[in-house]
Amino acid sequence: MGIFERLLSLWVALSIALGIILGLLFPGAFQSIASLEYAHVNLVIAVLIWLMIYPMMIQVDFSALKDVTRNPRGIILTVVINWLLKPFTMALLGWLFFKLIFAPWLDPQTASEYIAGMILLGVAPCTAMVFVWSQLTKGDANYTLVQVSVNDIIMIFAFAPIAGLLLGVSNITVPWQTLLLSVLLYVLLPLIAGLLTRVLLKGHIEALVHRLKPLSMVGLLATVCLLFGFQAETILAQPLNIVLIAIPLLIQSYLIFFITYYAAKRLKLKHNIATPAALIGTSNFFELAVAVAISLFGLHSGAALATVVGVLVEVPVMLSLVAFANRHRQQYTLAIGQQDNA
Helix, strand or coil, X not given: CCHHHHCHHHHHHHHHHHHXXXXXXXXXXXXXXXXXXXXXXXXXXXXXXXXXXHHHXXXXXXXXXXXXCCCHHHHHHHHHHHHHHHHHHHHHHHHHHHHHHCHHHCCHXXXXXXXXXXXXXXXXXXXXXXXXXXXXXXXXXXXXXXXXXXXXXXXXXXXXXXXXXXXXXXCCCCCHHHHHXXXXXXXXXXXXXXXXXXXHHHHHHHHHHHHHXXXXXXXXXXXXXXXXXXXXXXXXXXXHHHHHHHHHHHHHHHHHHHHHHHHHHHCCCCHHHHHHHHHHHHCECHHHHHHHHHHHHCCXXXXXXXXXXXXXXHHHHHHHHHHHHHHCHHHHHHHXXXXXXX
């Protein structure tokens, strides 16, 4: 893992600080950027999101889908956790904390927007960073690729319906046209672009990803900087809100990991398949969540802020879980062996 990935939380924190400072010093510039919209999509943010997403989509190899039948239990576990469990636990935790526990500190509109941001994170399973976490835990790289590819295919069809359902259940008005446009713009088109790139360049994919990686980092940090610049005054007036958002996100992350890890053990999956499955379920495709939150609720919304806080907390959480998985690898393998002997 490169220095950017290792220190991602630091870079994000610095971008947050820079965004707040610039937002206070140059509010007019940020208002001008916020006004550059077409069909509820901010054009500047859209370009930055594409800078982040495109290099990730190039790495998705759909030819790997032919290997789905190899040890299908790992694929089934990944699908169940990411699409039948995680979105709903995220929505439940959001409602529990922002409508009940934290209700005295938040107005109802802000609480609803934070819940919406959490829901969008919960419906967007991780794509690119999973390869990093898998490598750090000595996961099966080919199987991880299959898991990610299956997730991305499902995301095309399931993201909008599940997000719309959970937003509706949470009494949040769902602008379906904008939601579907976001899926087209930030999921389907990048996937198609990535597929065409793989077909055209074939053996040069790794070199291309390496060259595009700096642009992806710039896109991420610039997006974070802009988001916090747009909300600079609100954040300084209510710094506690960042902490309030982080608490349920932390609980969700550890909850999903250990549910998946235990289920994998019961299914007798090898450690190099079980751990990536748990890490995929734990982490989020925060680039997509940020883009959709902005499209649906606006640059200055609590939903956009909640998705960016997800970026801030994710890396330290994932590194702690990588350390846990590596430390308990032998114990996990022995437990699987004992089940076979029982």
